[in-house]
Amino acid sequence: MAIQTRRSEDGRTLTIKIEGRFDFSTHQVFRDAYEHGDQEVIHYVIDMCETTYLDSSALGMLLLLRDYAGGDTARISIENCNNDVRRILTISNFEQLFAIQ
Amino acid sequence: MDEPLPEKGPLRVLIADDSDSDRLILQAMVKRLGHDVVAAEDGFAAVEQYRVFHPHIVLLDVMMPRMDGMEAAHEIKALAGEVLVPVIFLTSLSDAGALARCLESGGDDFLPKPYNRIIIEAKINAFNRMRLMHRTLSHQRDLIHARNWQLLQEQEVAKRVFDNVAHTGCLNASNIQHHASPTSIFNGDVLFACPRPSGGMHILIGDFTGHGLPAAIGAMPVAEIFYGMTSKGFGCGDVLREINQKLKRILPTGMFCCAAFIEADFHLNCLRVWNGGLPDGYLIRGNGEREILTSNHLPLGVLSPERFAAAVDYYRTEPGDTLLFATDGILEAENADGEMFGQDRLLEALDSAEEHGSAFDAVMAGVRAFTGAHLVQDDLTIVALEMVEEEALVGLDNRTPPSALRGPASWDCSYSISDRTLGHFNPLPLLLHICMEVPGLRRRSGEVYTLLSELYTNALEHGILGLPSDWKSSPEGFGRYYAERERRLASLRGHRIEFTLHHRTSRDGGELRIVCEDSGPGFDYKDLLGPDEAQARYAGRGLGLLRQLSVSLDFKGAGNQVEVLYQWDYSEPRSQG
Numbered sequence: 147m148a149i150q151t152r153r154s155e156d157g158r159t160l161t162i163k164i165e166g167r168f169d170f171s172t173h174q175v176f177r178d179a180y181e182h183g184d185q186e187v188i189h190y191v192i193d194m195c196e197t198t199y200l201d202s203s204a205l206g207m208l209l210l211l212r213d214y215a216g217g218d219t220a221r222i223s224i225e226n227c228n229n230d231v232r233r234i235l236t237i238s239n240f241e242q243l244f245a246i247q
Numbered sequence: 248m249d250e251p252l253p254e255k256g257p258l259r260v261l262i263a264d265d266s267d268s269d270r271l272i273l274q275a276m277v278k279r280l281g282h283d284v285v286a287a288e289d290g291f292a293a294v295e296q297y298r299v300f301h302p303h304i305v306l307l308d309v310m311m312p313r314m315d316g317m318e319a320a321h322e323i324k325a326l327a328g329e330v331l332v333p334v335i336f337l338t339s340l341s342d343a344g345a346l347a348r349c350l351e352s353g354g355d356d357f358l359p360k361p362y363n364r365i366i367i368e369a370k371i372n373a374f375n376r377m378r379l380m381h382r383t384l385s386h387q388r389d390l391i392h393a394r395n396w397q398l399l400q401e402q403e404v405a406k407r408v409f410d411n412v413a414h415t416g417c418l419n420a421s422n423i424q425h426h427a428s429p430t431s432i433f434n435g436d437v438l439f440a441c442p443r444p445s446g447g448m449h450i451l452i453g454d455f456t457g458h459g460l461p462a463a464i465g466a467m468p469v470a471e472i473f474y475g476m477t478s479k480g481f482g483c484g485d486v487l488r489e490i491n492q493k494l495k496r497i498l499p500t501g502m503f504c505c506a507a508f509i510e511a512d513f514h515l516n517c518l519r520v521w522n523g524g525l526p527d528g529y530l531i532r533g534n535g536e537r538e539i540l541t542s543n544h545l546p547l548g549v550l551s552p553e554r555f556a557a558a559v560d561y562y563r564t565e566p567g568d569t570l571l572f573a574t575d576g577i578l579e580a581e582n583a584d585g586e587m588f589g590q591d592r593l594l595e596a597l598d599s600a601e602e603h604g605s606a607f608d609a610v611m612a613g614v615r616a617f618t619g620a621h622l623v624q625d626d627l628t629i630v631a632l633e634m635v636e637e638e639a640l641v642g643l644d645n646r647t648p649p650s651a652l653r654g655p656a657s658w659d660c661s662y663s664i665s666d667r668t669l670g671h672f673n674p675l676p677l678l679l680h681i682c683m684e685v686p687g688l689r690r691r692s693g694e695v696y697t698l699l700s701e702l703y704t705n706a707l708e709h710g711i712l713g714l715p716s717d718w719k720s721s722p723e724g725f726g727r728y729y730a731e732r733e734r735r736l737a738s739l740r741g742h743r744i745e746f747t748l749h750h751r752t753s754r755d756g757g758e759l760r761i762v763c764e765d766s767g768p769g770f771d772y773k774d775l776l777g778p779d780e781a782q783a784r785y786a787g788r789g790l791g792l793l794r795q796l797s798v799s800l801d802f803k804g805a806g807n808q809v810e811v812l813y814q815w816d817y818s819e820p821r822s823q824g
Binding site for chain 1: 500543
């Protein structure tokens with residue numbers, strides 16, 4: 147498991163790319179990925195193109211990011227999910243809270 | 248590294264050698280290093296000195312009269328037990344076999360003669376370090392043992408408390424099959440079932456994020472609310488809203504409960520299902536057809552009360568239909584190769600329901616066959632509910648024992664709700680609560696609730712909303728009925744329902760008179776020829792139930808007022824359907 151972050155040129159979009167299993171072992175690294183960003187970030191992109199699996203504690207971590215990014219006003223997109231990941235997000239109806247593409 | 252047990256000051260060193268000169272030389276050297284020394288002239292004396300002196304380190308000559316060094320080492324090691332007392336042999340032997348025998352007899356090292364002060368100091372220090380490390384490890388091991396034992400004791404007590412709060416309710420009912428791991432208290436799965444006062448039941452199956460104590464703690468308020476509100480007569484929407492609000496408030500962000508809530512009505516034979524985050528559930532019809540009960544809500548504890556949606560899906564059922572829900576433990580059950588059971592195998596198992604006797608047995612057999620001897624997963628929770636005729640369900644009633652308190656005997660009360668409150672507030676729990684203040688009525692809560700609820704439903708759905716009850720007799724009409732109910736409720740203006748309750752006691756019991764009046768147009772009850780017509784015209788099966796439970800039932804006014812007289816005595820109540 148590895149997490150990579152990338153800022154857009156204007157500094158307003160933070161892309162967090164998660165490789166491998168996204169589960170409780172990722173907890174601290176995932177938090178570090180967005181908590182050290184500065185206030186300019188208004189849009190978060192979670193890139194799951196290389197995420198193989200997602201468990202319920204990962205869903206919890208997404209909720210923590212959502213809270214951090216302003217709760218109901220947070221702008222977070224989840225992109226490039228494979229079928230398994232997509233299924234887990236759909237069962238929990240997370241499309242009501244995140245833009246899943 | 249931290250040294251939890253500091254060892255300061257000189258060591259006690261036992262030296263045993265039958266050669267006076269060798270012994271005196273070594274004694275002098277060790278003393279000069281700052282240690283306390285006790286000397287012995289042979290192995291036997293060395294063992295005696297060990298008992299009295301409890302040295303930290305023992306230096307033994309190999310060949311001694313009475314008892315040689317190897318035997319003495321053996322005895323000293325036995326006396327020392329778990330404590331590490333390094334034994335170093337003093338020897339001029341150079342034969343490898345003899346040296347090896349020294350170590351095999353329990354010695355830790357040897358010191359060659361003639362003595363070298365630097366080597367002696369280095370060896371004593373090295374063995375002291377080893378001795379201290381051994382002592383630290385033993386101490387920590389004992390501490391871990393003690394803590395672990397304490398933790399297990401605490402968990403044992405916690406589990407008793409948990410089991411009292413989060414008991415399994417009516418999961419033992421004849422139409423429920425379930426599997427919940429015995430260790431489920433610390434895996435975060437919950438499975439509760441509770442009879443409703445009017446008959447029927449609520450079932451909650453859920454899965455908290457995370458494991459261990461935090462998940463178990465989250466389950467306690469869920470159980471309290473679920474059992475408390477259900478037995479007071481609240482419907483599934485109210486119970487769900489309350490649980491969600493509570494979890495949202497007490498759980499940290501990121502922790503929530505994926506759950507399905509089932510309200511089963513065996514009288515109308517229908518199901519209301521809410522699924523927030525659990526894998527697909529299935530409604531398996533008598534002919535084997537399946538309907539999929541997909542999660543269409545966020546899990547409990549995620550959304551604020553304002554955004555939470557408690558909307559349920561209605562399913563009209565027939566006796567013999569089976570509902571099945573499981574937590575993701577079933578889909579994720581692994582075999583020895585680390586493969587997961589998965590959706591396809593689950594559907595295959597459901598296809599073989601007939602040969603296994605039930606969908607539940609088929610799924611359990613499927614999972615067992617797949618995981619083989621590997622079935623140790625502790626988060627595997629599954630429940631199946633068979634729809635039955637109301638009469639077939641016995642032994643469910645939730646009777647409270649007679650109370651010693653006298654409670655109110657003569658009382659009257661009038662309560663009305665109007666306008667939009669009719670659409671979003673259920674007055675039945677409150678009215679039931681008032682009636683339950685009478686100890687004699689408490690044991691008949693099911694009957695009283697049924698009276699109140701039939702009167703209220705009739706007044707609202709037929710009296711005010713004007714919904715025709717015969718819609719409910721076909722599956723399409725059933726859905727239409729509830730859709731239309733929602734639609735008409737949303738635009739309700741200028742209407743009210745009033746309940747008036749009168750209670751008096753007599754020597755052997757008492758009577759409760761309930762008048763329910765609605766603001767609807769009523770109907771011409773005087774023209775009706777007999778009770779059969781009234782039943783057909785007014786309220787479907789509900790009216791029959793009212794007549795069965797009460798002494799008398801009268802329509803008044805324009806037909807928008809119903810009066811029911813209910814009598815009770817101290818005998819055993821009729822068994823609830």
